[in-house]
Amino acid sequence: MPSDLQQRRDAEPRPLPESITHRRSAVRRFFDAWPPMVLMAIAWLTLMLIIALAADYIRPYDFKALDLRGRLQPPVFMGGSWRHILGSDELGRDVLSRLIESIRVSLLIALASTLIAAVVGVLLGFAAAHFRGIVEQLVQVLIDLQASMPFLIIALAVLAFFGNSLMLFVLLMGLHGWERIARISRGLAISANEQGYASAVRDLGAGPWRIYGRHILPNIAATLIVSMTLNFPEVILLESGLSFLGLGVQPPLTSLGNMVGYGREYMQTAAWILLAPAVVIIVTTLSVSILGDWLRDRLDPTLR
Amino acid sequence: MTSAPLISVSELRRTYKVKTTGGWFSPTAELKAVDGVSFDIRPGETLGLVGESGCGKSTTAKLVLGLIPATSGKVVFEGKPVAADSKRAWREQRRRMQMVYQDPLGALDRRLPVGAQAMEPLDIFGEGTKAERRDRMLALFDAVGLPRTSVDRYPHELSGGQRQRVVLARALMLRPSLLVCDEPISALDVSIQAQVINLLKDLQEQLGVAYLFISHDLKVVRHVSHRVAVMYLGRIVESGRPEAIMRAPAHPYSQALISAVPSPRARGKERIVLEGDPPSPVDIPKGCAFHPRCPLATDRCRSEAPELRPFGEQRHVACHRAGVSITSARGAA
Amino acid sequence: MLAYIATRVGRAIFTISLVLTFSFTILAATGDPALLIMSVDAPPEAIEAFRERYGLDASVWQQYIGYLGNLLQGNFGQSLRDGRDAWDVVVERIPLTLALTVPAFLLKIGIGIPAGIYAALHRNSFLDRLVMMISVAGYTVPSFVLGLILILVFAVNLGVLPSGGQDTWRHAILPIVTLGTAGAAIIARYTRSAMLEVLGQPYIRTARAKGVPWPKAVRRHALPNAAIPTLTVVGLMVGSLIAGAVVVESVFSWPGVGRLLISAVANRDLMIVQAILLLVAVCMVTSNLLVDIAYGLIDPRLRGRSGSRKT
Numbered sequence: 005m006p007s008d009l010q011q012r013r014d015a016e017p018r019p020l021p022e023s024i025t026h027r028r029s030a031v032r033r034f035f036d037a038w039p040p041m042v043l044m045a046i047a048w049l050t051l052m053l054i055i056a057l058a059a060d061y062i063r064p065y066d067f068k069a070l071d072l073r074g075r076l077q078p079p080v081f082m083g084g085s086w087r088h089i090l091g092s093d094e095l096g097r098d099v100l101s102r103l104i105e106s107i108r109v110s111l112l113i114a115l116a117s118t119l120i121a122a123v124v125g126v127l128l129g130f131a132a133a134h135f136r137g138i139v140e141q142l143v144q145v146l147i148d149l150q151a152s153m154p155f156l157i158i159a160l161a162v163l164a165f166f167g168n169s170l171m172l173f174v175l176l177m178g179l180h181g182w183e184r185i186a187r188i189s190r191g192l193a194i195s196a197n198e199q200g201y202a203s204a205v206r207d208l209g210a211g212p213w214r215i216y217g218r219h220i221l222p223n224i225a226a227t228l229i230v231s232m233t234l235n236f237p238e239v240i241l242l243e244s245g246l247s248f249l250g251l252g253v254q255p256p257l258t259s260l261g262n263m264v265g266y267g268r269e270y271m272q273t274a275a276w277i278l279l280a281p282a283v284v285i286i287v288t289t290l291s292v293s294i295l296g297d298w299l300r301d302r303l304d305p306t307l308r
Numbered sequence: 309m310t311s312a313p314l315i316s317v318s319e320l321r322r323t324y325k326v327k328t329t330g331g332w333f334s335p336t337a338e339l340k341a342v343d344g345v346s347f348d349i350r351p352g353e354t355l356g357l358v359g360e361s362g363c364g365k366s367t368t369a370k371l372v373l374g375l376i377p378a379t380s381g382k383v384v385f386e387g388k389p390v391a392a393d394s395k396r397a398w399r400e401q402r403r404r405m406q407m408v409y410q411d412p413l414g415a416l417d418r419r420l421p422v423g424a425q426a427m428e429p430l431d432i433f434g435e436g437t438k439a440e441r442r443d444r445m446l447a448l449f450d451a452v453g454l455p456r457t458s459v460d461r462y463p464h465e466l467s468g469g470q471r472q473r474v475v476l477a478r479a480l481m482l483r484p485s486l487l488v489c490d491e492p493i494s495a496l497d498v499s500i501q502a503q504v505i506n507l508l509k510d511l512q513e514q515l516g517v518a519y520l521f522i523s524h525d526l527k528v529v530r531h532v533s534h535r536v537a538v539m540y541l542g543r544i545v546e547s548g549r550p551e552a553i554m555r556a557p558a559h560p561y562s563q564a565l566i567s568a569v570p571s572p573r574a575r576g577k578e579r580i581v582l583e584g585d586p587p588s589p590v591d592i593p594k595g596c597a598f599h600p601r602c603p604l605a606t607d608r609c610r611s612e613a614p615e616l617r618p619f620g621e622q623r624h625v626a627c628h629r630a631g632v633s634i635t636s637a638r639g640a641a
Numbered sequence: 642m643l644a645y646i647a648t649r650v651g652r653a654i655f656t657i658s659l660v661l662t663f664s665f666t667i668l669a670a671t672g673d674p675a676l677l678i679m680s681v682d683a684p685p686e687a688i689e690a691f692r693e694r695y696g697l698d699a700s701v702w703q704q705y706i707g708y709l710g711n712l713l714q715g716n717f718g719q720s721l722r723d724g725r726d727a728w729d730v731v732v733e734r735i736p737l738t739l740a741l742t743v744p745a746f747l748l749k750i751g752i753g754i755p756a757g758i759y760a761a762l763h764r765n766s767f768l769d770r771l772v773m774m775i776s777v778a779g780y781t782v783p784s785f786v787l788g789l790i791l792i793l794v795f796a797v798n799l800g801v802l803p804s805g806g807q808d809t810w811r812h813a814i815l816p817i818v819t820l821g822t823a824g825a826a827i828i829a830r831y832t833r834s835a836m837l838e839v840l841g842q843p844y845i846r847t848a849r850a851k852g853v854p855w856p857k858a859v860r861r862h863a864l865p866n867a868a869i870p871t872l873t874v875v876g877l878m879v880g881s882l883i884a885g886a887v888v889v890e891s892v893f894s895w896p897g898v899g900r901l902l903i904s905a906v907a908n909r910d911l912m913i914v915q916a917i918l919l920l921v922a923v924c925m926v927t928s929n930l931l932v933d934i935a936y937g938l939i940d941p942r943l944r945g946r947s948g949s950r951k952t
Contacts, residue, residue: 149663152925157921161918164911165667245784248891264786278789285783293781
């Protein structure tokens with residue numbers, strides 16, 4: 005026994021083999037830099053992106069194909085067959101295929117809208133910063149107007165007045181969140197103009213396109229990207245909300261909110277129709293939010 | 309030194325409207341940042357502009373380059389007026405006149421390699437092919453003493469002195485005939501300052517560029533300048549050759565400035581210490597702007613503003629009591 | 642202070658006039674409502690009569706002036722469907738919406754603010770993490786999904802509460818909980834970060850160093866200062882009392898203003914949409930204005946300025 009104790013005492017202070025400590029700290033360092041939640045969020049978003057890009061190839065069925073004899077089939081995990089892994093809906097359409105198509109449509113709309121908002125916001129913000137005076141006042145008024153109204157109401161009003169088409173709908177979603185990006189890019193551009201590097205380039209004789217495009221934009225890109233990641237989940241929620249109400253994406257096209265909206269009628273008998281898209285909405289917005297928060301902390305701690 | 313001036317500045321004024329209090333309808337007052345400044349610079353010459361902070365040196369620099377519009381007065385550069393309108397003529401003049409800044413880190417874009425930034429003037433004016441631009445950039449890097457390996461570095465990877473060399477290389481890229489240097493060395497370590505000063509002098513010999521050299525530090529200005537102008541509250545109070553002014557400053561303000569320069573010879577000499585701060589440029593005193601702080605002030609100084617008049621050889625002074633020494637006046641009293 | 646309030650009021654009026662112009666422009670730009678409403682094969686005389694009745698045959702400027710004049714007299718036009726006064730149609734729905742949003746609002750504040758304060762005071766504790774997790778969920782779970790989940794659990798599976806309609810007070814429970822949860826999450830998050838920021842300020846440390854006991858430091862120094870940003874969020878929520886229940890009313894078939902809006906949009910009943918749009922704009926702008934003024938009253942810096950100007 006004493007020898008045993010002796011051995012143990014000897015063993016304790018002895019340093020671990022170099023390779024082990026090294027590997028362990030490398031693992032820890034990796035997870036410090038990439039928290040598991042963030043990795044999961046990235047993995048999920050990558051999956052969504054792949055699904056959106058490869059939708060045509062990985063869909064088991066045509067998402068519009070009816071099968072009136074195989075209606076309301078439960079999914080595999082609720083005792084259904086492997087024919088419809090996630091079950092089928094009230095018209096016998098394959099839920100998985102519809103889900104894949106919906107992911108593609110919702111993601112595309114959210115991406116396009118976020119890009120539109122970013123372009124509009126940056127252009128107006130830079131215009132305000134460059135021209136100052138009356139242009140800046142005008143942009144400020146627009147920003148205030150947009151910020152003072154709930155966007156859902158504006159969107160509903162526009163849809164009521166102009167009717168619905170996919171193009172209009174995407175443009176409309178693109179109006180969401182531009183004011184935040186405009187406000188940020190205006191503030192950053194003004195401070196860049198007051199700082200040395202932008203005014204130094206202007207003193208060299210550079211035109212506004214070069215000053216804003218080559219110098220100011222790359223310098224503020226990190227902040228803009230972060231605020232775009234804040235915008236993205238909001239657009240997904242907005243789109244799915246409007247589609248849920250039947251005022252967004254119109255059949256035969258389908259989107260996540262759209263599926264939830266139509267699946268609602270069969271909630272008591274076939275909850276799987278709306279559960280799958282609902283889960284995708286929640287996990288996707290959650291992932292983008294996690295990623296956005298993490299990016300914000302890493303790239304731009306000054307932003308709120 | 310009889311050739312035509314490269315740049316000729318006459319009666320340059322710049323005023324700002326400021327509100328005296330924060331309210332909506334509070335009265336506005338005029339802030340006279342630059343109040344009637346005139347000077348010439350000949351090709352290849354250096355004019356040093358000295359004064360306390362807030363005396364209008366930097367505003368003068370911006371006015372000379374046409375970066376901000378003048379309230380009145382004229383700047384003629386190479387026979388053409390300089391107007392701050394960002395139009396084609398103004399842009400064309402950028403090829404011939406450039407600026408070097410106080411803070412080289414602030415003047416550089418931290419997201420671009422310094423080589424690309426130094427080349428940017430050539431890009432802007434579309435000069436030469438890509439290879440030619442690069443050759444010119446490398447040649448200038450050699451000229452300002454930057455290693456060629458630093459071309460792909462980012463500003464934060466360089467030392468303060470190296471950054472200022474990048475700014476210099478960028479400013480000289482288009483072979484300008486005038487370089488306005490606004491406190492080019494005051495943000496640098498003392499050990500680096502002398503190097504940059506010597507570099508500026510070398511470059512002037514090689515390239516024949518003229519400098520408008522702005523500094524609060526008379527000691528530095530004296531090293532680089534062919535002529536010196538002392539500014540106080542938006543006006544030039546004395547100008548002339550540096551040795552002459554250093555030896556026998558004629559304006560009481562210059563006397564105070566020079567007595568503040570530490571030098572081994574000055575040991576034991578009486579320091580002239582001015583009382584009070586310079587008055588606010590919003591509320592410039594009547595008569596000679598310097599009279600509230602001037603130990604030699606008389607009744608005439610309080611009522612009548614002195615003009616810049618010739619005083620001896622190649623020298624101008626704006627003082628009713630020009631040439632009277634403060635120390636000897638004190639000794640007499 | 643007076644100048645401050647005057648500026649804010651001026652801005653509020655300007656914003657509302659912009660919304661008015663916006664809605665009129667869109668209304669005028671969307672083409673001829675007569676053709677939208679009347680069937681394609683309606684006789685031309687009928688269409689003409691329709692236009693005259695709704696003032697659609699005048700020039701744009703005349704229409705705009707007439708439009709503003711009508712609004713000033715409280716005339717918001719008629720519902721294009723049944724010819725009833727649009728304003729009346731909207732107003733009779735307001736109490737129903739308030740019956741959901743006011744209790745939900747109290748729920749948000751009653752849960753959100755204490756939860757946020759607690760989380761901030763016990764930073765990194767288990768409950769803090771829990772509060773933060775729930776609040777992230779409140780951000781990312783859309784209200785229609787939350788509503789449907791509640792229906793699935795309480796109406797379909799447990800059968801204890803009705804899934805829709807507004808016959809009894811029990812019908813209101815699920816919509817109120819749905820509305821309150823998301824709002825409480827947002828308020829909790831704001832309150833927590835406002836509290837954390839205040840607690841990190843030097844004056845709290847100073848108070849502690851002076852020997853002020855912790856509870857008193859929190860009560861006297863931290864809470865009043867953290868109240869300012871929280872007040873902003875809460876104030877904005879007041880403005881959305883009328884507009885904030887659009888989706889939830891739809892989920893629970895609750896016949897409030899939101900549901901009216903949805904059906905008006907679907908039927909393109911423009912006068913109703915416009916009346917609601919203006920109503921919401923006025924509510925939002927007014928509550929923004931009140932928040933701004935409250936800010937001015939609370940914030941000692943603004944108070945100080947008004948005091949110094951008097952002397």
